[in-house]
Amino acid sequence: MRFFNTEGPVRPEDHYCLPPLSRWDLDQVLMLIDQKKYFLLHAPRQTGKTSCLLALMERLNAEDQYCALYVNIEAAQAARERVEAGMAAIIQAIASSARWRLGDEAADTIALEVIQGGALLGGVQEFLTRWCGQSPRPVVLLLDEVDALVGDTLISLLRQLRAGYEQRPQHFPQTILLCGVRDLRDYRIHASSETEIITGGSAFNIRAKSLRLGDFSADEVRRLLTEHTLETGQHFTAEALERVWTLTQGQPWLVNALAYETCFEMREGRNRIRPIDRDMIEQAKEALIARRVTHLDQLADKLREARVRRIIEPMLAGTALGEVPLDDRDYLVDLGLLRRVNDGGLDVANPIYREVLPRMLASGPQDSLPRIAPTWLDAYGKLDPERLLQGFLAFWRQHGQPLLGSAPYHEIAPHLVLMAFLHRVINGGGTLEREYAIGSGRMDLCLRYGEVTLGMELKVWRPGSPDPLAEGLVQLDDYLAGLGLDSGWLVIFDRRPDQPPIAERTSSTPVVSPAGRRIQVIRG
Template identity: 55%
Template sequence: MSRWFNTAGPCNPADHYMLPALQRLPEVRSLIDQNSYFVLHAPRQVGKTTTLRVLADQLTGSGRYAALYFSCEEGEVAGDDFASAQRTILRELQRRAELALPADLRPPPLVFEGDEGLLRAHLSAWARACPRPVVLFFDEVDALRGQSLLSVLRQLRAGFSDRPAAFPSSVILCGLRDVRDYKVASGSGNTLGTSSPFNIKVESLTLRNFSRDEVAELYAQHTADTGQPFLTEAVDRAFYWTQGQPWIVNALARQMVEKLVPDRTQALTAVHVDAAKEILLRRQDTHLDSLAERLREPRVRRILEPMLAGLALGNVPEDDLRFIQDLGLVRMAPGGGLEVANPLYREIIPRVLANTAFASLPPQSTTWMRADGRLDMERLMEAFLAFWRQHGQPLLGTAPYHEIAPHLVLMAFLHRVANGGGTLEREYAIGTGRMDLCLRYGPDTLALELKVWRDGEKEPLEEGLAQLDGYLAGLGLTSGWLVIFDRRSGQPPIAERTSASQTHTPAGRLVTVVRA
């Protein structure tokens, strides 16, 4: 039986296509050989657990170490009850050791005496009894809260000077965030503020995404097993949408080879990648759904809302900037400034935010379709104007991000068009003052630029026409829409001020200007 592309839980080489565990963490082995304590932090579902479990197995298999991976996640419910948290962690450590280590390398039986220092006492007893240096991977350590987290960190620090004879020789703390950002109390905005409870760390590492060549390497494993090739254009397109995010790389491939093109004699192309991308966007599987849950968090909203609106970030707390990057939602662009981490996230974020507006849409016939299945742009405009005049005002209240409420309602309307067999793509960035939309339906393409006219700002028409000119040129189009949402105070109701007229860009392209 051939292997498959895994999208649920850790990978194992017998069943799943996967890259060598240390390929993205070449420095880890030398740090362990130096008896170092360090931190590994990265967004969820980038392969941390897979990498750590394989690394632990390799270290133990080398004959030099007794290495163990285990999770601290169950300790989260203990809150500040550090005694309960320690017992939970030690039981999980014991359970994992029985599964992963030979009998002579396992820790001694658990002895729970008192409430303080349980972890340090047990690890010390194990290190003294074990014939090899002990290496521990504390995964999900940032699930711990308050006094439980501080207790674990301080016990590790206290035992550090006794390594390797009487304490683990190397400890790796793994989680979403760096140790300096671990929360002290559940539900609190306070953090440790310093790495002092764990000031013995020598490095803070992160697990990077796949490179383009690594995506090709992963996909080539499927070709080697089944004979089904991924064309170069498919690899390039997959890397474009994912920027190497491991879960999405696997999810796209899984949709292609299991659902879209199960015939192993048929090559996989860029068209198949785009089709798989649309399936993921519609289904919002586990990984994408968990990201969507984050969008309403105040720390996330403070950054994403101005990004979507094309505004400057303003005075955003540094911890919020680190947090949203640690989530993997955004990244620092090579030239500076935040950008959404990959084009697929750039698509899913506004789509998720527009879901409520989409669900609130009234029934409407597809009057914009011609008999031959093509879009009738004039009738589409008429349908939108009628929709906006009647439903725009009440639907604005359904949007979760106030600054882009009209954008989300318009996108909900366009999704209704796209769901008939098209796609809707978006471009937005900090400080651009606009959002660009591209509706594709068969051979028809409609480009839209969205601008907002706020109090104290000048009329955005001239700037919008110049910006739309560049967007149309990039798409090879000769016409498009410029939608100006007038959000100045004291304006007439939407039904009265919504209108459409035609003009031209500086380069002579035909533009329909919608004032809404």
């Protein structure tokens, strides 16, 4: 039985999959190869790059016009700035791949001679010159994980490939495709400290084109999920198909992970008679986030990087980006964290990432929370909004100030502490949805627990700015209208200096919004 793949390249005999070569412009790729071009393929991690490269290798070798070889050179990352060790690792990776993929024993002999010769600073160029010179067909070399290399090791590789370019195709690869997460068109190569920029894109100025492997389209998501239906007879409802697309926006790993969780991990999903519905997709999403699966955990780990924080923090706070370098913005797009929307702005790539980013940042405050009695539940275990309000005010007065220090992003520390509290409230029995965007000036939260839906807007009163009350009420009206609610909370965090302690300044006042809604204005 085949299944949805969440680890490594796809194997059609094992995995539901779309034909890998259908996901990019194959005619363009073949034209670039025929024209002896060197080019790039980049895309975020776990989007199918390796599957595409392996499929391209098989296609080219089956046609017998070229000798195509896929090589993963990630092992050379361990060399860091030790260039000779890095070159030796790359040579060995190419020779090993040639032996077991092509049955080429000569590559091992050439590699051994080059490495033992000791002139490893130009070793990759020498190896490729000799290996391609004895190949009966022009070589097409597909190098994966190139941007895993660091500093001088990466520079040396790129410059050796550039130096051998004039020898193609008789004594150097006819085409070299470099593959990685980042686009090398404007490459910034850092030392291992990741602070000092060593060089720019001139180390590989022979590249003809940079191709990006995109996410699935809505139709491709449907086709992939239908593979399961055709094989097992188990259908996805129309609402479930739409929900998978909405939550993932076609990010390939997320699509496969949601489907695998639903169809193979959840007990009710393993009942092939039962259709997969929207609620099951929602449960699968929550399970993936709660388990901090590797893909999402790696994503969250990026939040520690300074250049990621420079964008994500103001985005969560709803403030303008300010002077953030283009390279930093491109970096987050290349990682797949953000996407460029039609009007040229930046947005989080999909709703699951939108959920994960603040939740991961709130994990520190959440772990720091004291034991809190669930005073917000009535005698029947139902959420009482008035009790929740009083419970939050008491919590904020007592614990708000010390917990702010547990938040990793200072500008949105109050937001993160509030979210940590609300996660303790729902505790697996509800959901907390978030809306935020650059320049919006706010973060919106929607808490759902049983029959209760509570909409909130979070604003910050910053130094030199007027009281955000009036603006917040208008914005909250719009948000509540979308939720179909006639009441909600407006939470204003006062970050101006020289204010009384949180325990003294925290208050709650009922007001009526411009649209006539009942609003609790909470100041803290």
